[in-house]
Amino acid sequence: MDRIAGWVILQWGWRRYALAFAAGALSALALAPFGVFPILFVTLPVFVWLIDGALPESRGRFAALWPAALAGWFFGFGYFLAGLWWIGSAFLVEADTFAWMLPFAIAGLPAYLALYFALGAALARAVWSRGPWRILTFAAALTLAEIGRGILFTGFPWNGMGDGPATNATLLQTVSLTGIDGLSFLTFFIFAAPAALGGDGRRRWTPPALAVALLVAMAGFGLYRLQQPVFDRPESFVVRIVQPDIDQRDKWKPELKGEVLSTYLSLSDQATGPDHASAADIDLIVWPESSLPFLLDREPSARAAIAAMLPVGTELAAGLQRIVQDQQASDGIDVFNTIQILDDDGRLLANYDKVHLVPFGEYLPFQPLLEALGLRQLTRVVGGFSSGTLRPLLQTGRMPPALPLICYEIVFSQEVAAGAAGADWLLNVTNDAWFGATSGPYQHLEQARLRAVELGLPVIRAANTGISAVIDPYGRVLQRIGLGDRGVLDADLPAALAETPFFRFAQYWRFGLPGAAILFLAVAAIRRRYR
Structure with missing residues (x-):
């Protein structure tokens, strides 16, 4: 793992950004109709290592932000281009009128959405550490960027990172507790955790071990939930x-x-x-x-x-x-x-x-x-x-x-x-x-x-x-x-369940998750400043 991490970190120039683009594009295989979400165990660690490979602090505190942002943008551009190319089909329905807009639709929307990954990567790099817990920094910053993508400029939360694992009926049950934004955070952390193995010390095993525990807990909860009895409506409709x-x-x-x-x-x-x-x-x-x-x-x-x-x-x-x-x-x-x-x-x-x-x-x-x-x-x-x-x-x-x-x-x-x-x-x-x-x-x-x-x-x-x-x-x-x-x-219209925890506390979760991410990143920034 050290050798792979080192190879990714040392990439520079066009190879670095081509690798980011390829990792993002492969990540789209996690989405419907493919649902190959284990691919994220490969692509998200690459994303982390690309942030690792930004310029060292000896070049200045903010010198590393630009290459980190570029890596994030190319990753996001690959992800959204591969995941949203089909939007261009709408411009072929009346091709004589709208076909000229096809390149702008296919490339323009992914280019815009990729800006959020760029911001997330730059934010993560601004408070980055070399230790294994940078995985948590990565997850918090990228989740915050994804929440922003779903809100700003009317919002477009389509194909969030949590959408991949959600194609699995068992893991999907997690959103009854966390909502899709919470599942996206878990996805960023769990699937990026192998990146911590590309380092030194015994603590490098802590994030992967926690990721495995979380994944097992999610699967166990999902299996339990799917075995619950399904009740009919009191009156058929x-x-x-x-x-x-x-x-x-x-x-x-x-x-x-x-x-x-x-x-x-x-x-x-x-x-x-x-x-x-x-x-x-x-x-x-x-x-x-x-x-x-x-x-x-x-x-x-x-x-x-x-x-x-x-x-x-x-x-x-x-x-x-x-x-x-x-x-x-x-x-x-x-x-x-x-x-x-x-x-x-x-x-x-x-x-x-x-x-x-x-x-x-x-x-x-x-x-x-x-x-x-x-x-x-x-x-x-x-x-x-x-x-x-x-x-x-x-x-x-x-x-x-x-x-x-x-x-x-x-x-x-x-x-x-x-x-x-x-x-x-x-x-x-x-x-x-x-x-x-x-x-x-x-x-x-x-x-x-x-x-x-x-x-x-x-x-x-x-x-x-x-x-x-x-x-x-x-x-x-x-x-x-x-x-x-x-x-x-x-x-027959299926019967509803009792309020899920997410539904009951959605108004608090709406601000609690981004608030927690901001607080964590602020603490990380303070620790970085005074370490």
Whole structure:
């Protein structure tokens, strides 16, 4: 181990940064759909040794920060490029308009996200020590950077370092205690711990030994939790998820809007077996995000057709768009990405307007400036979508209270926890057709599993082209419709668990974890100064 550590530490120039990039790219194998998270036992120690190899203090206290930051940036760039390349697929849906932006999307977002790894590496190096406990410094600094990535500039916490081990159902259970940020901290520490073996003294075995103990404890807790009995709801509530698998290129063609509606209606009312010969014994039908290529409020015939399809007592939760007149808006209207609950008469029972919009997808930051440069958001809604102001629970006489989440809103752990009080389940509708048969839909599904375990709540997930799923509070996918498949699935809504520790204390954990990381780094800085 000493020889390998020494070789990495002594790398300089382009070889050093190529090694950082390669280690980051290989780390993406830990993510869905691969889930090869043991690779982190190799790549994260390399990251630590690269920080070790920054310029010595004899060159000045801050001289080592720049090479450490560069190593962090190249590691992060490799990680996010390999883990998020699929975002570029969205720019090929309307290639004649957006293809020129493809290189900026594929490389630009990873380049930006890598800045957080650069900051984390520089912060770690600023309080670095040569002892084995620098592994804890590494974990604290990188976790702090990851938390910042999930908050700053609207946040993008996708593909956190803890997402890799979370692909394993047993290790996933840890987030019921710590949340995903806590799991990311444990991931940085546990999988980087072998780097301590590249040093001298008996204490070098302490971090690896602690890492093994933590990993065994996490596995034991997960196995225990997964063996707990699963209880049924006191009253059965049957959900039908519809996955139409409509190509994004065809969906918005005006001549096909009738065909799109017919597809939804026929799938919603089809027989799925002897117990479900039609939708007559279904309590709730769920359609994915932006299901219809028109405004339902302005198509009374479509609303009537939906009402005619719905049996008495069956309700529909549909991802739609709606327009509201707004004198304050630049064009006099607000366009919302919404979920609406309709009854069997076609009447609106409940409504939720998406709060956390996708920058560059649903709206343009600095819109006047960027539009002057020829940029537009991918959804091509004039002026972009407007953001809702509240995330109320959706509840009708028949439907248990649900927290509605549209598309990537389910990625934001703290936001979901803050709104889930009183909810019996999470309703997630999305349209991942933008990303085709890539890693993206699999990673998105993993985010839904994370939220289920964090909160102890089941998730009903409807996606246009997949992956639609029923997820229990332990993160197990009970039923799914595969990526690129058309179909429906019927399922009893799983029962929720008692509040998890993370859910109960989320408001404190939100500040406690970064606060503890800052305190630890501050103490490390003081000890470094006076040693």
